[in-house]
Amino acid sequence: MRIPLTGGSFIEFASPWFLLLLVLIPLLIFFERKFKHSGAIRFSSLQSLKGLQASGRVKMRLLLPYLRMLLFVFLVLALSRPRAGRSVEKSYTKGIDIMLVLDCSTSMLAEDFKPLNRIETAKQVAAEFVKGRENDRIGLVLFSAKAFTQCPLTVDYGMLLNLLSKARTGIIQDGTAIGVALANAVSRLRNSTAKSKVVILLTDGRNNTGEVDPLTAAKLAKTFGIRVYTIGMGIEGYALYPIEDPFLGKRYVQMPVEIDEELLQKIAMETGGKYFRATDTEKLRRIYKEINEMEKTKIEVQRFVQYKELAGVPMSLVLILLLGELILSNTYLKKLP
DSSP states (O other): EEEOOOOTTTEEEEGGGGGGGHHHHHHHHHHHHHHHOOOOOSSSOOGGTTTTOOOOHHHHHHHHHHHHHHHHHHHHHHOEEEEEEEEEEEEEEEEEEEEEEEEEEEGGGGGTTTSHHHHHHHHHHHHHHTTTOOOOOEEHHHHHHHSEEEEEEOHHHHHHHHHHHHHOTTTSSOOOOOOHHHHHHHHHTTOOOEEEEEEEEEEOOOOOOSSSSSHHHHHHHTTEEEEEEEESOOOSEEEEEEEEEETTTEEEEEOOOOOHHHHHHHHHHHHHOEEEEESHHHHHHHHHHHHHHOOOEEEEEEEEEEEEEHHHHHHHHHHHHHHHHHHHHHTTTOOOO
16 A cells, blocks of 8 residues: 655555554444443432533543544554655666767768768768767767877767867878778777777778778777777769869869778678668668667666655554553543542
8 A cells, every 4th residue: 555755755554454453443432432331329319410510621531532542543553564665766877988980081072962071961970879879988080091089988978079070171181091090999999898899980982091901900999899880981983072173163073982891891790890881861870870779878777665664653652642541541530430
């Protein structure tokens, strides 16, 4: 038997069957009135006493049976063990450490992902991915011919999103050093104690520079238990690429899309990850959504109830009433004979 209160609190009776004894109260009142003892002294006539008012002591004595009923009620309540309870939940989160690795070579300016170019689309979708995560540490590595950590692992998603928004081409020597970028991400994750360590590497080209071989970096990731998801970004065939002509200004040329899918597949396979090909913005969103579903943060919730026993309150009242009834019935309210 539980009585809900606010804030997840409640009052309940641990032994509610004792409450059935309360049905005896009407019977006790009935027998009290039916078998009430009358006075033992006989008078020939009470006519001369009719005008007299009952004293306060007499009136108080009439309350003694009800005092005993009240004592019985409190005794039943004490036996039923009332207690206050409060539901408590404790959450234990086992987060995931994720490094986003973003290609910032000049080929990412290609405009085959309308209405934005590749790099702006990649930033936008990656930002959506970050906003959809909770309790995970996420970092960011930017690369072209070299790689650097734009943001270390953090749960400050506001800072991460701000640094992601500042990613652009031309800030590093041009080229595509996939091995160096992956090695940089592995270096950030190798000492992680998270239950899962993940790299999401996005590129639109082939590894053409850098002192670290991509497959060597993949083996290193596997050694540290890091799973790598690779994304090849670009349409099939040719894509429009903007160039600045000193005479004609900005103009577009057709550039072949050259993604080393075989290499990206090997990297993913080596580390237990998966390779994806994104040919438009919506497909890129679906890829990040799929990765998001595969890499769920585990949250363990423990539920328990805290109790505070309240039986002491009615039991104390029982003792007080019992003591009071004994004292009064044998002193001030004593009946003679």
